[in-house]
Amino acid sequence: MTDDQRELFLTDLWSLVVDEDELVDGQPSWIESFFRGTPAGEIPAGPTSAALHRVLAAGVDPDDLTDVVRTMQHEIIHNVCQLLDDPRMLGIRGERRWTLTVDGDPVDELHSSLDEHDPSGRHGEPRGRPVPARLPGQPLYARLAVAQARAGDRLAAVRTWRAATGDTTVAAKTAINALLGDASD
Structure with missing residues (x-):
């Protein structure tokens, strides 16, 4: 077994995990793929597509949903690797052993x-995103921008605001400062 074989297998496993940065029409691409072919305003026919539609209609941030899905997928591929390395790590007892081989050579220590092969560079950890500020009546982008500003990342706050509204940098800063003033009252 070579390290190259292990690397190829692990890279292939990670390629099966949702891409958190790929967007199609402003939606994470994995979500958009479930809605593809559904006319605007209609509820998708498939049960998973319909469930996604309901979750998003309830106001869940698509990026938060992506983080949850990606974390669960990471856990699954990690457990598959443990199952192949040693089922006892998962509490599975018995004589059954699985072996991944390439050209007859075992691939282990998965x-x-x-x-180490996480394409995000975070070693399987989820994105560190701010929890939206509590600002009743304000849209999600405003609550996120205020949370980012409070955390000391004003540049991210302005980017969040501008991406959602199309405002100029000056207008975004002014709006965020106004909300920061309201939030501290």
């Missing part, structure tokens, strides 16, 4: 190397 679970301990998995996170």
Whole structure:
């Protein structure tokens, strides 16, 4: 077994995990793929597509949903690697053993190397995103921008505001400052 074989397998596993940065029409691409072909304003026919539609209609941030899905997918591929390395790590007892081979050579030590191949560079950890500020009546982008500003990242706050509204940098700063003033009252 070579390290190259292990790397190829782990890279292939990570390629199956949703891409958190790929967008189609402003939606994470994995979500958009469930709605593709559904006319605007209609509820998708498939049960998973319909469930996604309901979750998003309830106001869940698509990026938060992507973080949850990606974390669960990471856990699954990590468990598959443990199952192949040693089922006892998962509490599975018995004589059954699985072996991944390439051209007859075993590929092992998968679970301990998995996170090194995370394309995000975060070693399987979710994105660190601010929790939206509590500002009743304000849209999500405003609550996120205020949370980012409070955390000391004014540049991210302005980017968040501008991406959602199309405002100029000056207008975004003014609006965020006004909300920061309201939030501290």
